Amino acid sequence: MEKQINKLKYRTEEQQEMLHFVIVLLIIVGIVLVVYFASKVFVMDKSLFQVAYQDGKINSERAIVGTIFNRPNKEYYVLLYPESISKAVYYSSLSTNYTSKQENALPLYHVDLDNELNKKYYVGSDGESNPKAKNVSELKFKTLTLIKIKNGKIDKYLEKEEDIQKELAVTKKKNS
Numbered sequence: 001m002e003k004q005i006n007k008l009k010y011r012t013e014e015q016q017e018m019l020h021f022v023i024v025l026l027i028i029v030g031i032v033l034v035v036y037f038a039s040k041v042f043v044m045d046k047s048l049f050q051v052a053y054q055d056g057k058i059n060s061e062r063a064i065v066g067t068i069f070n071r072p073n074k075e076y077y078v079l080l081y082p083e084s085i086s087k088a089v090y091y092s093s094l095s096t097n098y099t100s101k102q103e104n105a106l107p108l109y110h111v112d113l114d115n116e117l118n119k120k121y122y123v124g125s126d127g128e129s130n131p132k133a134k135n136v137s138e139l140k141f142k143t144l145t146l147i148k149i150k151n152g153k154i155d156k157y158l159e160k161e162e163d164i165q166k167e168l169a170v171t172k173k174k175n176s
Contacts, residue, residue, distance in 0.1 A: 063109040065121045066136050069152050076107040077168075080145040082114040082122065091144065098168040106148075108168075113141060131157035 011019070063071065068078050077098075081091050095108050113122040123129060123140045130140040133154065146164040148156035158164050 063111050064115065064117045065111055065139060065141075066117065068109075068111070068139070068147070069136060069149065071107070071109060071149070073107050075148070075150045075155075076109060078109045078111060078147045078149060079164075080111040080113055080118075080141050080147070081143060083112045084114050085143065087144075094165065094168055102169060113143075129157075129159065131159075 063078065065080075071078075079091065079095050081088060092110075095110065099105050099108055111118060113119070121139050121141055123142060125143040127142060128140065129142045129145065130138055131154065133139045142159050144159060144161060144164065146156075146158045146167060147154055148167070156167065158167055
């Protein structure tokens with residue numbers, strides 16, 4: 001029986017190399033696991049692991065130029081202007097006054113000409129617009145434009161601020 005025990009104590013060089021390899025491998029795996037769990041507990045912000053969900057909202061008053069002709073209503077207005085200009089707040093208030101104070105107001109959609117999807121249709125205040133466009137690819141808009149769409153076609157095309165005020169039945173108060 002002692003001979004069998006002695007045989008187990010003596011290993012070949014290959015067995016010892018294999019044993020060293022397994023021990024080194026286990027030490028490396030252990031160090032990696034310790035570092036991983038330590039970084040998770042001590043270093044990382046716990047808020048990273050908390051996922052916050054937000055309900056998606058679709059703004060039905062906003063549109064892009066590509067959808068101007070296919071809105072769900074038969075008759076509606078589309079007000080187009082870049083939201084980066086100084087009068088953008090005023091133009092927004094025009095549309096708000098129209099939709100909130102007008103009794104039988106047609107739906108009014110906003111198009112931001114600064115939006116990447118709309119920039120190719122914006123020619124600026126000096127460019128040439130196209131009020132007779134029949135499809136989306138022919139559309140060109142100046143800085144401020146109000147379009148009345150009826151049955152998927154342009155019914156009115158206004159670019160002057162005064163004309164737009166009249167169309168939306170909003171009169172500007174004169175300073176006394």
